[in-house]
Amino acid sequence: MTAPAAPAPAPAKRPAGRAGRNTELPEHLKAYKGVWVFIEHERGHVHSVSWELLGEARKLADILGSQVGVVLLGGNDEALETYAAEAFSFGADKAYIVHDPVLKGYRNEPFTKGLTDLVNKYQPEILLLGATSMGRDLAGSVATTLLTGLTADCTELNIDPASKALAATRPTFGGSLLCTIMTLAYRPQMATVRPRVLAMPRAEAGRSGEIIQDTLGMVETQIVTKLLDFIADAHSNRINLPYADVIVSGGKGLKNAENFKLCFALARVLGGEVGATRPCVQAGWVEAERQVGQTGKTVRPKLYIAAGISGAIQHRVGMEASDVIVAINTDPNAPIFDFAHYGIVGNAMQVLPALTSAFAEHLAKASRKVA
Amino acid sequence: MHIVVCIKQVPDSAQIRVHPVTNTIMRQGVPAIVNPYDLYSLEEALRLKDQFGGRVTVLSMGPPQAEEALRKCISFGADDAVLVTDRAFAGADTLATSYALAAAIRQIGKEQAVDVVFTGKQTIDGDTAQVGPGIAKRLGLQLLTYVSRIVRTDLDGQRITIERRAEGGVQVLETALPCLITMLENTNELRFATLPAMIHAAAYPVRKWSKDEAGIEDVEKIGLKGSPTVVSKVFGPTPRSAKAELLELETSSLRDVSLNLLQKIFTRHPTLEVDLLMKEET
């Protein structure tokens, strides 16, 4: 693969920016244009986070007056062109596709090479990936190979009007504060975003784009890590918190594991999922997959009911984008009442069953009317 | 077997408070702890040592007080501790950090070849999960992240088989040693330190390396200078303007309050009622 089109070697001394940091974009990097999204797919299914990123990429590209590109790496028999068509409907202009048998099933080495080579060849100024198991594994390797800046788990992406650089905002110190990070003197500017932080974009039927096929240039014998097997999670065990429409969450205010039954009961009536705060997970009251918050899952359901949850910032950042937030807490000064839509100052152990029967009654009446 | 475990001393973010007036982080009085994710990797490393014999060296890049975190790891059973500490490292982002740690691991490897490098999945103060992959790339090690279980280690054949958490399932991967592994949380339970180990750790002379002793070749690649990412501002989250509408329990019955709440929710979110009804039917 070709090396980046750098005419002259980088200057021996970098210009002294703020406190000796690199804040001036070198001339040869100004040619980097375009906002790219790495499309994550596994076993015939594209991860929604890729589409969420694509929606954001379209917005950023429009501000910059650039194009949106997507990268699809996969095996010979994978439907990458179909995914590309879907990407075009979500706003992509170009799709860079590499088919190769060694790219069937994710492995760090071939995927790092594939993505890095494409970046070096086509030189995008921004590269976005989902902050998933695959995304984080890949992003760190690619950023180190390209020796560029990577900002992880961003909650907001903007273009800085002055420098036209990507301004990536993320929580810091356990979510207590936010910081905005920029990569000013290196390209591409890389960022990862967690699923459900960005909104799902609307698909525009009939939108088309350009497909560019490329090759990997690697053979199986070169690759040291072998993928022996993939064991899918048992479907009945899958707790799909990030994409649930209704979540009933419990916190330490529920007092013990037993009382989580009340959350499950309400969730069942509402066809929703049960979530929890970190202390409950750490206490072993519920599975770790149910944790909502800074170090857990980010969710944005239509209805989020928080029972016995104080509303500390670490939990808040994981659910504050919910459409309707209802909080139940015995403490009228609990921070959750600062950002919930509705609140009941009371004992969750009494309120939850009351809500359960109220919802059950209402839905039964309403469905009879419909029927 | 020689295993290197990279750890970081971090402020206990669960106890971090923001000064309500100046909006800065109040670090004083917040205890510093070993990054909790690192402990799962440390425990896994100690289990490999239990199985195959050998040594575990813990390594950290940080200010002088990070020594405490390394001592803690000694108390759990690590054999040796190295703190890479130098003003020149200050302000490093993940790229600069992985450069420094990779250099230090090379130095450690000169004393005894390293079979496995462990790092934590991510730190609770940075949350980026980038340093592990960065070190692997720089040292040419195979990268295995989100490892939920080490299935088999073949020291003679220099191969290792692991299970790795991916979306929707678990990958079974097999690769060559030396490699770099980041362990998933809750994959093991950290052992308790014995009293003699605590006392030994309290007296243990942690090795302190400056940038030269750590084998740093290019000082432009460490610290602030070697960091492509720049923090342009730090700020507090904007408070929401409207607080919650509180429903009184004192004047009405719980049943009435619940029904009232439902009305409000459905009025505010018209499509929700329909969605719930549709779910009822399925």
Place this chain on the structure above:
Amino acid sequence: MKKPSQFDAIVVGAGPSGNACAYTLAKAGLKVLQIERGEYPGSKNVQGAILYSDALEQIIPDFRDDAPLERHIIEQRMWVLDDNSFVGTHYRSDDYNKPPYNRYTIIRAQFDKWFSSKVREAGALVICETTVNHLILDGEQVVGVQCDREAGDVYADVVILADGVNSTLARKAGFHPEIKAGNVALAVKEILFLPEDTIRQRFNIGEEEGVVIEMIGKITEGMMGTGFLYTNKESLTIGVGCMLGDFKGNRNQTSPYALLERMKRHPSIAPLIAGGEMKEYAAHLIPEGGFYAVPKVYGNGWLIVGDSGGFVNAVHREGSNLAMTTGRLAAETVIAAKAAGQPMNAAALKPYKTALDQSFVMKDLHKYRDMPQVFHENNHFFTTYPELVSRAAQTMLTVDGVDKKTKERAIFSSFRSTRTLTGLVGDAVKLWRAFR
């Protein structure tokens, strides 16, 4: 059977008394192991907090170089509060602004961390998150401690118990009986954050100057106790404490927290703390039994220092300086015995008690030995008198056309009718005797 000592001394606890002791021992070259049950030294400590320089100067003369100090105190206010008023005495002196400063406000967590780092620098080994379950005895002699970890026995020539007000070790070993509820107070405190400028303006102090307000009166709802308000650099500490027995017997069952909330709303206190954001809340027990509650403090191979020995002067609200001083005196006793080549038996450790008796520690406790009893049996000091005093002040200070002589008579008659002459005289005598 007896295992050889691994250390010259084991200090149980890393609060002010434990740190003072471990530091002094380590500085003298003894091999010391300090065992703390909290996550880090000071994590189990709660205090107002006031640092009394003199006690610390005796241990670390140059502590002012790097110890984290908030403000040095230049003004002391003593308030007697009624429901919506107070009568107070203030003392402010510019003498207090002449270094070296005598008292400082401190934040406990930061201070303990600093003190512990000094202890480590001096060469002591400090381990945390380890609880001593009980003392190991060889016959009558304490020879070590057993901890809650695997292979948890460790041996030393002497064990110093600095394990605080809730100490169970000495009791388990039979060295002294359980603390009575009448001998302990429960105190709660909050740290409220305010901008530095606001603090300076409200309390009329400069950048590093501080004010201490000690309060007594209706704020404790008739229970025996006191309240306090201290100025830190960027925060205020406010708290209240009452005898544990009084909380239990209170007919309103007012919780300590509720008491503090009420106090914060007092019209004389609320304006001082207005706008403060609560950022830390803590509660702790304080030994208040005074002289008569001090147990046996030495024996064969053991010494007791700090709160564990009840060394708190409740009248003057001094505890941490007694803690540090007893820690130092215990260490000096051990150092002297070691230098003389003596085995650490009761006879060799007796000089500790002698030193205590000769120091301000026991002298002050002895002076106020009857105070707990007087206040306990006379709760009108916390209700009636504050009311009377408040009304007296109001009567005298309100200009309403009544002549002063009539006002005086009204005041005296109110006192007499409320307390009766005998009662008044009796109270005065009791107070006089107790103070004497």
